[in-house]
Amino acid sequence: MSTTMSTKILCKDAEATALKLRLDTGLRVRLAARSNEYTKSTSGLAPTYLQANLVVLPSRYAADFRGLCARNPVPCPLIAESSSVGNYSSLKSYLPRLSTSSQLAAGLDLRTDCPRYNVYDGSRLSKAGVSAVTDEWTDDHVAFLIGCSHCFESALECAGFTVRHSVQDRTVPIYRTSVPLNPSGIFTGSTYVVSMRPFPKKDIERVREITRAYAPTHGEPLAWGWDALARLGIADIDLPQWGDAPLTEDGQQPLGTLVGDDNNVPVFWGCGVTPQEAIMKAPLEGTILAHAPGHMLVLDCREDDVL
Incomplete structure (x- = not known):
């Protein structure tokens, strides 16, 4: 490997490390994802801030999905959902110590604030690792946040x-x-x-x-x-x-x-x-959205808030 190439690789690694160090709060991670500045896994980012998996469904499936989470709390621990159908900026919390949307994530946009997303056409994965789902979001969508083991x-x-x-x-x-x-x-x-x-x-x-x-x-x-x-x-x-x-x-x-x-x-x-596996096994219709695995929504609350 040439000296010039080695230097470029070292510079790129240093820039990536500096970016990760700067992304030390949930808000900073969300804004970096929103601007497409950060596109990788959120593991190790913003230590001690709560991370969440995202699933977005047409409203007719919302009750069944809540039931799935209630019956399978280990793999599907439900921590929040859209405060109303179609709402992508406000959340209803299921965490006892966090009662308001602003405590979970202020200035939120669920359509842009994960580093990468998956899009399903019914139960079939149609787009993987896209940067935003603004065009796919509809007034009939309900978002669900599932606890993440990164936390x-x-x-x-x-x-x-x-x-x-x-x-x-x-x-x-x-x-x-x-x-x-x-x-x-x-x-x-x-x-x-x-x-x-x-x-x-x-x-x-x-x-x-x-x-x-x-x-x-x-x-x-x-x-x-x-x-x-x-x-x-x-x-x-x-x-x-x-x-x-x-x-x-x-x-x-x-x-x-x-x-x-x-x-x-x-x-x-x-x-x-x-939940994404459950989506692919169910006879769903319409557009379903989710985070790309490993690319979580990072919140403003802390991991200890769930204890």
Whole structure:
């Protein structure tokens, strides 16, 4: 590699690092997403600020979706929804300590404030990773915010644990499982989706203890261990359906090269991509919108507000 090319790469990395350091509040992240200045995963951004998954449905499906969340609180913890049908700037909170929309996110625009979005035509993904959904939003849409497991990562890091994908500037690996969701109305026949973070076996009990308190953001892991792949119906740890493939701690090899290693044990949490999986399994009509996996809506409230 030439000296000039190496210098350009170093400069680009330095600029990206500087941008991430500057995006230290929910508002700054939302504004950077709105202007298309920031387009990557929100993992590690604005530490201690609450992040949320986004699902936007035609109003006729709203009641069934609320029921899906109520019956599946681990993968689908509902924290807020549009304050009224068609409203993209004001929220109704389901968090006991946060009663007003301004406490959740002031100056909000749900159509632009995630770094990237997915668009569904009925149950079929038609656009992936778009920068905004302003043109797709209608007066009949209802938005739902689902808790995100990014939100306990700060707590894990403060306790001295390494959240590997964040350190490696990658998106958390996300897997489809064979664990069935409890159905609700039109939402039937779907399964859990899980996110995965590896930890040493000796640390898992402490990791469980820390994350258990964050029930509105998926809480403690639902499975762990190399044998959990078979229990969850995950065929290959190196082939997630969403996010980036997990790597060894040095970032040089696929995690699957260490199968059985007690210092690299897969730990699985319920994941807010689960509603998007449910959407693709349901016979829906109309335009459905969602965040692109890993590209969350970052709010103004803090992670400790959910405790």
